Amino acid sequence: MNKKISNEILNILKTIIINPKPELDFNNNFELVVAVALSAQTTDKRVNEVTKILFEKYKTPYDLMNASVEDVKNIISPLGLAKNKSNNIINLSKILVEKYNGEVPGIKEELIKLPGVGNKTANVVLALGFNVPAFPVDTHLIRMANRLGYVKDETNPNSIEKIYKKYIDEDQWILAHHLFLLFGRYHCKAISPDCKNCKLINYCRYKDKKMI
Numbered sequence: 001m002n003k004k005i006s007n008e009i010l011n012i013l014k015t016i017i018i019n020p021k022p023e024l025d026f027n028n029n030f031e032l033v034v035a036v037a038l039s040a041q042t043t044d045k046r047v048n049e050v051t052k053i054l055f056e057k058y059k060t061p062y063d064l065m066n067a068s069v070e071d072v073k074n075i076i077s078p079l080g081l082a083k084n085k086s087n088n089i090i091n092l093s094k095i096l097v098e099k100y101n102g103e104v105p106g107i108k109e110e111l112i113k114l115p116g117v118g119n120k121t122a123n124v125v126l127a128l129g130f131n132v133p134a135f136p137v138d139t140h141l142i143r144m145a146n147r148l149g150y151v152k153d154e155t156n157p158n159s160i161e162k163i164y165k166k167y168i169d170e171d172q173w174i175l176a177h178h179l180f181l182l183f184g185r186y187h188c189k190a191i192s193p194d195c196k197n198c199k200l201i202n203y204c205r206y207k208d209k210k211m212i
């Protein structure tokens, strides 16, 4: 990989993903951090179905910090890991109220101290909530990095984040994240990638391309 090839890949991706934008629904940074904390090991679609109900009942961290774990668990049960996730978002709300006056902090070092918020979640909140250059790496971004030659047989998201950042200009990080994520989600899927119609086939290192 080099910057020239990376730029070519991004330019092609821009012609494939016409209106790249996040697929998680949120109206403010509180809803964003909760939605991302709930999104582990499930889909954005499911999270959106659940948060529609959750945020109708618990609109602010002040509301959610006083919720019962049982009630939150019942609402978010379709997402899996419901007990852990319920505890996390209730405790996260308490910290937002007690330490940050009910606001979500826009600093990575503070975000990663919140329950249920790791490096990727913090990057999503910074990028989508604060428009701060960040590069969240999820399963799609890991797959794309390997197939498109940013890395070889690497699965560590932190290492892959560094590599993407090395070859992509900082002012493109948020856009590039959306492009790779949506391309991975809808075109270059894990099991049945659409290789036959892929504009990136000349850049692709994936040996098991699906041509039929």
Ligand code: SF4
Pocket (backbone or CB within 6 Å): 147, 148, 187, 188, 189, 193, 194, 195, 196, 198, 199, 200, 201, 204, 205, 206, 209, 210
């Ligand atoms: S050729 Fe197939 S595996 Fe390679 S990037 Fe395109 S869709 Fe993905």
